[in-house]
Amino acid sequence: MKWMDIAEVARRSGVPASTLRFYEEKGLIGSVGRRGLRRVFVSGVLERLSLIALGRAAGFSLDEIGAMFAPDGRPQVDRVQLLAKADELDRSIHQLAALRDGLRHAAACPAPSHMECPTFQRMLHVASADQARRRAKSRSKPG
Amino acid sequence: MKWMDIAEVARRSGVPASTLRFYEEKGLIGSVGRRGLRRVFVSGVLERLSLIALGRAAGFSLDEIGAMFAPDGRPQVDRVQLLAKADELDRSIHQLAALRDGLRHAAACPAPSHMECPTFQRMLHVASADQARRRAKSRSKPG
DNA sequence: CTACAAGTTCAAGTGAACTTGAGGTCAAGC
């Protein structure tokens, strides 16, 4: 096992020390103890941080991420939930691909209005449908 | 042209009226005038909202989105910037695809530790690299 | 004409995700 202080974790992960403390407080990462006052981390925390980064990039909240790998360490949600997240992600990916294509189209297309282009219209349709879905979800979830 | 009041825009777009006013204040959408005090929107605003939704889903801030389609209406940034955004998006898509695969893998794999799986490790690597890139960018940008 | 639902403004509040600042502790180097 390799021991690291917070500065080394920060350096190797690219995550500021303040954020590391914040994540620890939230229970997202853990130190294996203290050396005096100072937190001692093991290399596993780097993977954990990568996982967190991944989840964040995917649009999950820290709480959601925390729920994914429960207190004992490894990914915890049941298969059904995991697959549901994957499907959700899949939809996001399609959208983002649509946006990417839309941007490339916008860059390439000399037409005065992108709104006339079927590709562009389709892209918009996908996005708003998804937005509606997300809003509906976030409203029903808290209750 | 079809005229809509704020409630209809809200209903058809799924975006709350409060958010529509907020977006208008930010200059992201515009009403074509007033009927008494009341804002009057045209159907084009729905497309605009879709575009905003799309940008948000892609992880752009409202300011960035605003910058994409300047005051005059249509997407405005120069081709280079547009293509840069598309490339950025492309990287996000790859990451998300990695996460999606990772989640599916986690759901399917009965191993006690996902960390041992090369697929999973690779996914993590991609995510943290991207995170580092994003952090570096957001620090250099404001200055 | 009155009531009222649906709109309006403007200021303040909210929640998420951090960051910053003040003041304190401790191991190491001079």
Place this chain on the structure above:
DNA sequence: GCTTGACCTCAAGTTCACTTGAACTTGTAG
């Protein structure tokens, strides 16, 4: 043994993207 600097805690501050509340106006129905 004292200074230095990296670390600590805890509270408060910041940014983003909205939402909420209070007080006000207006078009329409009775």
